[in-house]
Each structure stands twice: as structure tokens, then as C-alpha cells.
Amino acid sequence: MKYIDEFRDVELAKKVVGRIEQLSTRPTRLMEFCGGHTVSIMRSGLRQLLPPTVEMLSGPGCPVCVTANADIDKAIALAGLPDVIVTTFGDMMKVPGSYASLQQARAAEADIRIVYSTQDALQIAKDNPSQSVIFIGIGFETTAPTIAASILQAESEKIKNYYVLCLSKLCPPIMKALLDLGELKLDGIICPGHVSVIIGSRPYAFIPRDYGVACVVSGFEPLDILMSVEMLVKQIETGKPKVEIAYRRGVNPQGNKIALELMDRVFEIGSADWRGIGVVPASGLKIKKQFERFDAEKAFAITLEPVREAKGCICGAILRGVKTPLDCKLFRKACTPEHPVGPCMVSSEGSCAAYNQYESV
Ligand code: SF4
DSSP, X not given: OOSGGGGGOHXXXXXXXXXXXXXXXXXXXXXXXXHHHHHHHHHHTHHHHSOTTEEEEEEEEOHHHHBOHHHHHHHHHHHTSTTEEEEEOGGGTTOBOSSXXXXXXXXXXXXXXXXXXXXXXXXXXXXXXXXXXXXXXXXXXXXXXXXHHHHHHHHHTTOTTEEEEEOOBOHHHHHHHHHHHTSSOOSEEEEOHHHHHHHOSGGGTHHHHHHOOEEEEOOSSHHHHHHHHHHHHHHHHHTOOOEEESOTTTOOTTOOHHHHHHHHHHEEEEEEEETTTEEEEEEEEEEOGGGGGGBHHHHOOOOOOOOOOOTTOOHHHHHTTXXXXXXXXXXXXXXXSSSOSSGGGTSTTOHHHXXXXXXXX
């Protein structure tokens, strides 16, 4: 298949579903790690198409959703400092922290601006030399290279008022943490497509080797996902778990060398705080000492109140795959896209937002 329409072809989809029905002889539990996959699955009604033997769970692969309240509180505290402009992707604005969201902080006159890229943030820094401009660096391996590139650019162009609050997270270590938790008895994982464009498929090798769990890297169209499910079911039914790529048009085993080198130049591995999972060692990126003058956490002193979690919100359990939005008592009641209680209702990749839009109750 070469064209996007072919990846949405209903007749082809029916054929793949038919093959999955024939292949699948026993209960099989798969997790789609990535929030982008969750949205595509919900939008296309794929869960309903699959045979009852195949259960699909959503995972923690939504960067906005997994950002811990403690880190949102840090961003808001930084925005409250004098002569500071905080820049962020739009998805982050409505995410509630312990006491407020960035949007509420902006209404209270903090200078917080939505940007579409680190280039926008750098431009704001150039345009406002008397102020400090901080970019809220959330995301996985997909966005980390561009954040690294922005720091290198700021250094080479001597932009002295640009900083990054580095909250970048790594996918393979959190997959390991989830498997080690043992809450889910997973048979297979649909591995993230965009992340794998950067890191390749090799970093997942430990999953079939150490946990006996099948892995397929998938694209985001309905047929990408169905073909990935078919490949996973085949691996599981034959008892031969391995790492395969169904997203050949974007992913190779070794990843993107240039992007990986950029990340390696600027970042080192450190711990990261994941909503619902907690602080996981070696699951995040920190700015290397050589570039620490761009590190907002080192450059600014902030005082933080104790972290609080929203009462009744089960985003943490949803991100671990042990609950669905339909298990939340606040879903579509106290918690709606207009008045979100937790991040999974805010983000365009959040499970609660996807269920709210596509799932009838
Ligand atoms: Fe949290 Fe709202 Fe989702 Fe419930 S519906 S888990 S309150 S985001």
C-alpha cells in the first residue's frame, strides 16, 4: 500500500479482521502503548471489529497525560517569576496541576504563550531579550531531538535568555516498569510509531526476550493497526514472541541516527516522574552539565506547595491500563472537555477525551 486512502479501505480492513478471527484461538490481551493509537482505534471503532478473544488496553503513551502534577506545578511556579515568559504546546494549557492550570495562571496575568515548535520559543526569546523565555519540554523521544536542537541553536546564536524545563520521557523504560509492576498480564504490545521513527525497533528487544511479550511497531491508520494486531496474534498463537515492524514506511530497526546523536549530545539519562506510576529511574532525559545554563530547573529558584491529586480522578490507573475512562465516576459528569478534572480529558491523545468523543455509553 502506498496511499493513505488504502490504509483506511473498509474491504481490506474486513479481510484483515477475518484473518485475525481465524488466527485467534484464545484470550489475548494487547496494549496499544501510544495515545495516538488509542485515538485511531476509538475513531475507527476497531475494538468492536476485533473478535472477542482479542482485548485491547490503552497505555501511558500520551505525553501530556503522563506529566505529573509536580511538574505542572513547577511550570506554573516558573511562570509566576518576574520577567519570565513561559512557552508551551497548547495541549498543556488546560491540564490541571495541584492548584491551577497554566491557563488559569495566564488568566492571573502570568505571561504564558502557546507555541507550535521550539523555533517559536526561540523567536520569542530573540524578540524579548530583557526577559527569560522558558520552554516546557514535555514529550517522548519524538520531541526530544528538536528540544536538543533548540538548545544547540541557542548556544551557537548566543541566545542567553532561552531555557528549557526538561520533562522529556523515554518509552522503553516505562514499558519495562509497567511489565515489572505485573498488574497486567499482557500478551502483546503495539509499540509507538512516531517514537520508533527516532529510536528504531531494537530498544524493544528485551520485551519478548525477558517477558515473553510480543511487540509490533505500528503506524496510525486503521489498517496499520489491524495489520499490527494480526502480526501480534500470529506471534502469540505460534508461541514465538519477537519484535516486528508493521510501520515500514516510517521505522527501521536502528532508528534515526542524526536525531539520536542530537539527543546524546545534549541529554543524559535521568529519572522521570510519571503520573500514575511515580518516579522511575532512567526513564527520562536531563540536560547535560555542559548545557546546564539552559536548564530552567537550575537557573531559577522556585518554591513549591505540596503536590495534590484531583479527588476521584483515575487517570493514573487508566495510564497503567488497569482501568478505562468508563470506570471513572466523574467521566462525562464532573469531568468534561470544557471542565477537565484530569489530563486524560484534556489532551488530544488522552483516553478520556477519546472515549468522550467516540464511545457511546
Ligand atoms: Fe480523570 Fe476525568 Fe478521566 Fe475521570 S474522566 S479519569 S476525572 S480525566
